[in-house]
Amino acid sequence: MSKGLSIVVVEIDRDRALAIVDGLRETGDHDIQVISEVSGLARRLAERNPDIVLIDIANPSRDTIEELTLATAPLERPVAMFVDRSDDGLTRAAIESGVSAYVVDGLRPDRVKPVIDAAVTRFNMVRRIRDELAETKRALEERKVIDRAKGLLMKARGIDEGAAYGLLRKTAMDQNRRIADVAAALVTAAGLLS
Template sequence: MLRIMIVDQDPARSAVLEQALTDAGHRVVARTVDEGSLLQIVTDAQPDVVIIDMEAPGRDTLEDLREVSRDNPKPIIMFSNNRDGEYIRQAVQAGVSAYVVDGLSKERILPIVDVAIARFREFQALRRELADTKVQLADRKIVDKAKGILIQRKGLTEEQAYALLRKTAMNRGLRIADVARTLLSLEGMEG
């Protein structure tokens, strides 16, 4: 069962959408006609998915979606009549997982929700992988600088310098990069 939030300026249309979702075993936890303060509503309701159905969403909507994607990321599905390619590109950059132009029908909603969730999860995994890679690269640079200091100050080979960092890290229950940062800090060369 998914917890779903609906943003729709047309109460009759959102009622049909809510009924289709409820019939499929999902729960609508928030329903609003105003896209303003989306972040607060998402934060309060904690939906699994946000569905936005608007005739012509504006630039303010995109900014609200950027805030949600930054501060409380969720799969976001947008149904709109806006066919402008630049707007669609900006919507995707703002965090929209699925942008559907041809209108909303009860039969199409569940497959679209499934695809949006899968796309969102894949994007989040890539985002985590990128963040991990950046940390690893930064750590590697720090370790290389620390090895350079040990080579210069103690006359060690690169392998000996690395072994010393590793042994110190193991003895203190720290990561090698943390030991390297400490060494750079002591040398006044923080990474």
């Protein structure tokens, strides 16, 4: 475990922030703070004066951190995007996982690397969880639409559930479309006709 660094994580979502902080704690006795409020971000960061700032690449407020790259007062420390020239893979992994790290001038790469590694792992993990959640939600929505379409067919044509599903599946195959799309079209059309 290396000597602690002062780290700020900019993240609005509390659960994500906690997951990331947990991962970082494993790499050393760091002083970690979470900023979840994006207004006045540059000022808040300047007040805390951390060694490392971690922020989601998708966060539009990231551009405000760019102000800090122009250190204008004597007490301010210039920051730069973390780029490890000797380890291109790490920089690429960081970008792909969606984390951007800003590091103060003069901090040794070997002190920063474990933190970035942990951040990349955690960002990947929370992204996977988020993707899975979105996928589950989507599947549920589709399930609902298919059930409604089945109900419409059963009522209109006096067929049972199995036959209604068979009809949806056959139409989807004939038209080279997904069952969920055929069902959605049917539900929309039925809504217009009723």
